[in-house]
Amino acid sequence: MTGAVVTAWSAISACGVGRAALRAGQARPTRVDGGPGDEAFLAADFVVDEALGTKGTGSMDRSSALGIGVVGDVLAGLAVDERTGVVLGTTSGSAQTQLEFTRDSLTRRKPYFVNPATMPFALMNSAAAQAAIWHKLTGPNSTIAGGRLSGLGVLRYGTRLLAAGRASGVVCGAVEEYSAARAWLEEHRGRRGSLLGEGAAAVFVEPAGSPRPVLAEVLGIETRVAVDGDPEAALASGVRRVLERAAIEAGDVTTVALSAPGGLLGEAERAVADAAFSGLTAVVDPAEAVGDVGAAIGMFQVVAVLDRPGFALVTALDDDGTVGCGLLRVPDVS
Structure with a gap:
């Protein structure tokens, strides 16, 4: 048991901005240019200038803006x-x-004739840093670069900060923007x-005993590396371990x-779910x-189960051979 609970959440996606929009789940692909594909699920309702204003956003990239937006929405109304x-x-x-x-560093007159205002946003930790500022x-303030395992990694890191007394509460989230560059890299x-x-999706995690209504308890998180090239076996091992530690059947x-990574990884993930949980009432994708949504998928998985009372398992696999799972208990507040 981690002793941590989720008490607030929000998301920005192609469905719209905020909890109600994601729950409605009505999204259509948008036509895109410049990449290998013709369509993508864009968060079209999130317009940076409208959501954050024009001050300080002139050079801001979309990833940082999404991070600022979702963190602000999670914190809205929280003391x-x-x-x-x-x-x-x-x-x-x-x-x-x-x-x-x-x-720009290669094509402008000299390598140092670049736009200095864009430099902070070219860093991996830009979204987390800008959100905090x-x-x-x-x-x-930390950034977890874990690919599709980022959601679980962030949640584990946040609960450890709480357990060590380093923070009173932690906004745990993940962000992924769409761009032609990302599309070509994926291709x-x-x-x-x-x-x-x-x-972007995020939750607010704090120690158990919070006066705020509990949306979920974080019971455990397990990660593995499929060193033998068998992600299905590695994930199955992690699932067994997280259930054993929580004393859950x-x-x-x-x-x-x-996490639905597609290809062989997707097949391995589905196989573990089918073998271990054949009597499930729900499988959420x-x-x-x-x-x-790449690295953000794990947090979207977490927020997707918050309306489903009972024990929920979140699974994830990444191309680099890492696999993981997280167990939550969602109380029935009906």
Whole structure:
């Protein structure tokens, strides 16, 4: 048991901005240019100038803006102190900003004739740092670059900050923007799965005993590396371990949220779910609503189960051989 609970959440995606929009789940792909594909699930309702204003956003990339937006939405109405932290997950930051900054350093008159205002946004930790600055959060600030395992990594990191007394509460989230650069990178990696999407999702995690209504208890998180090239076996081992540590039987789990990476990894994930939880009442695939949001998919899986009472398992697999799962208990408040 981690002793941590989720008490607030929000999301920005192709479904719209906020909790109600994601629950409605009504999204359509948008036509895009410049990449290998013709369509993507864009968060079209999130317009940076309208959501954040024009001051300080002129050079801001979309990844950072999404991070600021979702963290602000999570914190709306919450009374937090100076020890509140922010941990955000990512693949590598904004691929588009990194590409453009690198290109400018090579094509402008001299390598140092680049736009200095874009430099902070080319860094991997830009979204987390900008979110903390924007919302005046002075607690721990970290970035987890774990690919599709980022959601679980962020949640584990946040609960450890609480257990160590380093923070009074932590906004745990993940961000992924859509861009032509990201689309081409995914294409050359041989990616196969849902249409690409963009978005951000986050939860507020604090120690058990909070006066706020509890949306979920974080019971445990397990990660593995498939060193023998068998992600299915590695994931199955992690699932068994997280259930054992929480003293939960497989039959007690009522919901599994899949990361749906596509290809062989997707088949391995589905095989584990089918073998271990054949009596499930629900299998949730957030990518069906928001597209393949990369590193943000784990947090979308977490928020997707918050309306489903019972024990919920979140699974994840990444191309680098890492696999993981997280177990939550969602109370029945009906």
